[in-house]
Amino acid sequence: MSEHQISGGTIRKLWSSETQKFRDHLLRLDKNSRRMRFAHAVSDSFIDDYASRMSDMGAIVYAYLEDGEVRAVAELRKLSDLWGEEAEAAFSVEPGYQEQGIGTDLMGRVIRAARNRGVHSLYMSCLSENRKMQAIARKHEAALRFEYGEVIGEIVPVTPDYFSILVEAMEDRVGYLLAVLDVRRERQRKAA
Numbered sequence: 554m555s556e557h558q559i560s561g562g563t564i565r566k567l568w569s570s571e572t573q574k575f576r577d578h579l580l581r582l583d584k585n586s587r588r589m590r591f592a593h594a595v596s597d598s599f600i601d602d603y604a605s606r607m608s609d610m611g612a613i614v615y616a617y618l619e620d621g622e623v624r625a626v627a628e629l630r631k632l633s634d635l636w637g638e639e640a641e642a643a644f645s646v647e648p649g650y651q652e653q654g655i656g657t658d659l660m661g662r663v664i665r666a667a668r669n670r671g672v673h674s675l676y677m678s679c680l681s682e683n684r685k686m687q688a689i690a691r692k693h694e695a696a697l698r699f700e701y702g703e704v705i706g707e708i709v710p711v712t713p714d715y716f717s718i719l720v721e722a723m724e725d726r727v728g729y730l731l732a733v734l735d736v737r738r739e740r741q742r743k744a745a
Contacts, residue, residue: 561619562617562618562619562620562624562655563617563618563619563731564615564616564617564618564655564658564659564662565615565616565618565724565727565728565731565732566613566614566615566616566724566725566728567607567614567615567616567623567626567732568729568732569607569608570732570736571616571623571732572604572605572607572608573604574616574618574621574622574623575604575607575614575616575623575626576600576601576604576605576607577622577623578616578622578623578624578625578626578645578647579600579603579604579626579645580597580600581647582645582647582648583648586645586646586647586648587600588680589645589679589680589683589686590643590644590645592678592679592680592703611631611636612628612629612630612631613628613629613663613666614626614627614628614629615627615628615629615659615662615663615666617646617650617655617658617659618731618735619650621735621738621739624646624647624649624650624655625644625645625646625647625650625655625656625659626644626645626659627642627643627644627656627659627660627662627663628642628643628644628663629641629642629663629666629667629675630642630643631670631672632676636670636671636672637671637672638672638673638674639672639673639674639675639676640667640670640672640674640675640676641675641676641677641678642660642663642667642675642676642677642708643677644656644659644660644677644686644689646659651685652685656685656686656689657689657692657693660689660690660692660693661693663675664693664708665717665720665721666721667708668711668712668713668717669713669717669718669721671712671713674707674708675707675708676705676706676707677690677695677705677706677708678703678704678705678706679703679704679706680703680704681699681703681704683704686704687704687706690704690706690708693708694708695707695708696708
């Protein structure tokens with residue numbers, strides 16, 4: 554299986570060495586997109602700190618990259634020390650890249666990754682006005698409920714099977730190769 558292409562970009566996992574790309578994406582979010590992602594206004598220093606912990610506790614971050622730049626991400630974070638019953642998902646898509654199916658594809662990747670790690674309940678929280686995120690959650694059959702001005706979505710991934718594990722492993726291999734090529738292209742640009 555090859556990497557997934559959408560609008561000329563690629564979706565793959567980000568590796569711990571790519572924290573700067575994750576940070577740059579979050580810093581490019583406009584004021585409203587930041588508020589939608591974090592449920593309140595956040596400063597650049599907050600984003601610096603948040604991004605520095607991208608790989609803490611085994612979090613998995615999928616990204617949509619175009620020309621070596623991260624334009625959208627989906628994060629999967631476990632809610633305890635080990636992967637188990639529950640995990641949380643979070644998403645951000647830069648304004649110029651919204652409504653192209655990127656968020657939907659990222660959600661599918663996160664659901665599969667949660668499934669492959671034995672997660673039984675995957676939660677995502679968004680502001681009640683974030684209709685785009687709610688629409689994506691509904692496409693993946695999330696049960697939505699309103700709590701204190703936020704919408705909580707719960708998705709129950711089915712148990713993993715050979716195919717779901719194989720697909721993730723194959724995508725990881727291709728994604729790692731693409732990450733290495735991105736580093737090489739970046740070094741060549743700086744040397745030129």
